[in-house]
Amino acid sequence: METIWANSGDSHFLEPDDLWRTNLPKRLADLVPRSEKDPDGQWETVHIDGMSFRRKLPNPKLQEFYEASHRAPGAHDISKRIPDLDQEGIWAELVFPSLGMWSSSFRTPEVLREALRVSNDWAWDTIEKASPRLVTTAQVSTLDIDDAVAELERVAAMGYRAIFMPTAPHPLQKDYNRDEWEPFWAAAEAAGIVLAFHIGTDPIDLSSGGAVGQTFRGPGGAVLNYTETTYGGQRVVTKLVASGALDRHPNLKVLIAEGGATWVPFIADRIEEGYRQHAMAVRPKLKRSPREIIYSQVYASFQHDRSAIGAMTAMGYDKVMWGSDYPHMEGTYGHTQETLHGLFDGVDPKVRERITVGAFNELFPGVPAVPAAA
Ligand code: MN
Numbered sequence: 001m002e003t004i005w006a007n008s009g010d011s012h013f014l015e016p017d018d019l020w021r022t023n024l025p026k027r028l029a030d031l032v033p034r035s036e037k038d039p040d041g042q043w044e045t046v047h048i049d050g051m052s053f054r055r056k057l058p059n060p061k062l063q064e065f066y067e068a069s070h071r072a073p074g075a076h077d078i079s080k081r082i083p084d085l086d087q088e089g090i091w092a093e094l095v096f097p098s099l100g101m102w103s104s105s106f107r108t109p110e111v112l113r114e115a116l117r118v119s120n121d122w123a124w125d126t127i128e129k130a131s132p133r134l135v136t137t138a139q140v141s142t143l144d145i146d147d148a149v150a151e152l153e154r155v156a157a158m159g160y161r162a163i164f165m166p167t168a169p170h171p172l173q174k175d176y177n178r179d180e181w182e183p184f185w186a187a188a189e190a191a192g193i194v195l196a197f198h199i200g201t202d203p204i205d206l207s208s209g210g211a212v213g214q215t216f217r218g219p220g221g222a223v224l225n226y227t228e229t230t231y232g233g234q235r236v237v238t239k240l241v242a243s244g245a246l247d248r249h250p251n252l253k254v255l256i257a258e259g260g261a262t263w264v265p266f267i268a269d270r271i272e273e274g275y276r277q278h279a280m281a282v283r284p285k286l287k288r289s290p291r292e293i294i295y296s297q298v299y300a301s302f303q304h305d306r307s308a309i310g311a312m313t314a315m316g317y318d319k320v321m322w323g324s325d326y327p328h329m330e331g332t333y334g335h336t337q338e339t340l341h342g343l344f345d346g347v348d349p350k351v352r353e354r355i356t357v358g359a360f361n362e363l364f365p366g367v368p369a370v371p372a373a374a
Contacts, residue, residue, distance in 0.1 A: 001337065001341065003089045003337065004089055004337065004340040004341065004344060004352075004356065005089055005090075005091045005356070005357075005370040005371055006089065006090060006091065006322050006324075006336075006340055006356035006357065006370075007090070007091050007092040007093065007321075007322070007356065007357055007360035007361070007367070007370065008090050008092070008093040008094065008301075008322065008323045008324040008325075008326065008360075009093075009094050009255060009257055009299070009301035009321040009322065009323040009359075009360055009363075010093075010094065010096070010198070010257040010258045010301045010303070010323025010324065010325050010331075011090075011093040011094060011095050011096065011323070011324055011325065011326045012075070012095065012096045012097075012098060012325070012326065012327065012328060013075065013076070013078075013081075013095050013096070013097065013098065013123075013127055014070055014075050014076040014098045015076075015097060015098060015099050015119065015122065015123070016076075019099060019118065019119065019122055020032040020099070020115045020118055020119075021034075023118040023122070024114055024115065024118060028110070028111050028114050028115070031048070031049045031050060031106075031108065031111045032048070032049075032102075032111070032115055033046060033047070033048040033102045033105065034046070034047045034048070035047075037057065041057060041060075042056065042057060043055065043056055043057060044057050046105075046206055048102065048105050048106065048206070049105070049106045049107050049108050049111055050107070050108075051105075051107065053105075053206040053207050053209075054209060055206055055208075055209055055210065055211065055212075056209060056210060056211045057211060058211045058212075058214075062211070065329060068329060069327065069328045069329045070327055071327065071333075072084050072326060072327035072333050074326075074327070075326075075327040078126055078127060078130045079130075081130065081131070081134070082130075082131055082133065084326070084327075084333075085133065085326075088324065088326070088332070088333065088334075088336035088337070089336055089337050089340065090324050090326065090336060091133060091357075091367075091368075091370040091371070092132075092133045092134070092135060092360065092364070092367040092368065092370075093133065093134060093135065093324070093326070094135045094137060094162060094196060094255075094257070094323075094360075094364070095123075095127055095134055095135065095136050095137060096137050096164050096196070096198055096257070097119055097123060097137065097139055097164060099115075099119060100116075100119070100139045100164060100166075100201075101201070101204065101212075103116070103139070103141070103142065103143075103166065103170065104142075104166065104170050104171060104203030104204055105203075105204065105206050106143060106170075107143075107172070109141060109143050109144040109147055112141045112143050112144075112147075113141050113144065113147040113151065116139045116140060116141060116151065117151065117154075119138075119139055120138045120139060120151070120154075120155050120158075120160070123136045123137075123138070124136060124138075124155075124158055124159075124160070128159070128160075132367065132368050133367065133368060135161055135162060135364050135367065136160065136162075137160075137162045137163060137164035137196050138151070138152075138155035138160045138162070138163050138164070139151075139163065139164050140152055140155075140163055140165075141170070142165070142166060142169035142170045142173055143169075143170040143172060143173055144173075145173070145180055145181060145183065145184055146183075148184050149183050149184055149187045152184065152187050152188060152191060152193060153187060153191060155193075156191035156192075156193050160193065161192075161193060161194060161364055162193060162194040162195075162196045162255075162364070163188070163193055163194070163195055163196065164196055164198060165195050165196060165197045165198075165201075165236075166197070166198075166201035166202065166203065167197050167198070167199060167200075167201050167202050167232030167233055167235065167236045168201075168202045168203055168232060168235070168236070169181075169203075170203065171203045171205075175239065176236060176239045176240060176243070176245070177239040177240075177242060177243035177245075178243070181245070182245070182248075185240075185245045185248070185249050185252055186249065188249075188252055189249040189251050189252040192251070194253050194254070194255060194363055194364070195252070195253070195254045195255070196254070196255045196257055197232075197233060197236050197254060197255065197256050197257065198257045198258060199229050199230055199232055199233040199256065199257065199258045199259040200213070200229035200232070200258070201232065202232045213225055213229070215228055216228070226330075230259050230260065230263075233256035233257075233258075233259035233263075233300075234256075234259070234263055234267050236256070237254070237256060237264075237267060237294065237298055238267060238271060240254065241271055241286075241290050241293055241294060242271065242274075243284070244284040244286055246293045246294075246297050246298075247286045247287055247288055247293055250288075250293075250296070250297070252297060253297055253299065253363060254297060254298055254299070255298075255299040255300070255301065255321070255363065256298065256299070256300045256301070257301045257323060258301060258302075258303070258323060258325055258330070259300060259301075259302075260300065260302045260305045260307075260308060261300040261301075261302045261305065261307075261308035261311040261312075261317070261320045261321075262305065262307040262308060262310065262311045262315070263300075264294060264295075264298060264300050264311060264317050264319070264320075265311055265315040265316075265317045267294070268290055268291040268294045268295065268317075269291075271290040271291075271294070272289065272290050272291055275289075275290055295316070295317055295318075295319070296319075298319060299319040299320075299321055299359060299363055300319060300320060300321065301321045301322065301323030302320070302321075302322065302323065303322070303323055303324065303325050303330065303331055303332055303339070304332070304339060304343075306343070308320055308322075308343075308355070309343065309344075309347060309351060309355065312351055312354065312355065313347075313348070313351055318354060318359070319359055320354070320355050320359060321355065321359040321360055321363075322340075322343075322355050322356050324336055340356070344356070357370055
């Protein structure tokens with residue numbers, strides 16, 4: 001079987017658990033997340049930034065699932081990363097952090113700012129420098145926008161090409177459609193840095209007592225919870241278009257990772273309709289049509305979606321990018337080639353090249369070319 005080499009717009013790395021604790025001054029290290037599990041394994045107490053929360057641990061089946069999600073050797077050992085990618089036929093990849101899931105639970109701007117600085121310095125040295133095939137995402141505080149701008153400019157100067165963004169900002173901060181965020185969008189455009197929003201990253205409410213990712217229970221709960229993670233990506237694009245942020249910054253590029261692709265033409269239609277049919281109530285007015293803005297500035301990655309290719313071939317949206325979601329269970333680890341052949345066998349080679357390679361290279365120019373098909 002021919003190897004289809006593909007770049008991935010959606011991959012993950014697990015940082016060491018004690019990264020923040022061992023690299024921050026003690027005063028701040030004492031405030032980063034720490035979990036104490038009850039002896040019965042049912043609940044945990046999370047201490048973070050001077051607060052403590054009790055929350056239910058995932059049931060044993062789900063815990064098994066999380067462990068399986070990180071079974072790939074290169075998930076947490078950078079020396080094993082490239083062999084894993086070679087085995088799967090994944091060439092370059094955009095690498096998201098994992099510790100950032102805690103960001104929304106901090107309350108003190110300084111602690112979050114310094115923790116993310118540690119993460120960014122570490123990820124640059126450990127991941128970015130390991131191979132030109134790895135494009136690492138930096139993280140910024142969404143609790144304090146001045147901190148976000150300053151860190152964006154610092155990491156852009158280091159050479160970072162992308163920033164991981166949660167699909168909603170910190171619960172104590174204004175939403176992305178508000179004017180307060182304007183300096184950040186302007187800074188991202190000026191630095192030429194991609195804002196990579198990963199789905200499933202709406203703030204976690206630790207105080208709710210529920211396990212992470214469990215909004216729904218009862219019949220269909222697992223699928224409801226899985227599908228629910230998708231909508232945040234659609235909301236953030238709607239906010240960035242409707243508020244005029246993308247219109248004011250035509251060179252700002254955003255990626256919605258892991259959320260599929262066919263929703264992009266759909267949401268463009270909906271926004272066009274709202275803009276046109278509710279014109280009397282719409283502000284701000286946009287200089288370009290929502291569709292034009294979205295089709296030129298919004299990229300979207302998918303793993304298995306059969307409809308994603310049609311977003312390009314039937315709907316004319318060409319910012320479609322494949323992503324492995326390595327090493328997660330939603331991803332293609334262990335069956336990447338089977339997935340790629342299932343998606344692309346019989347598809348126009350130009351379309352296949354665009355989705356597996358071209359869209360990624362357009363967003364991150366300078367990554368090495370994929371090997372010739374073997
Ligand atoms: Mn992912």
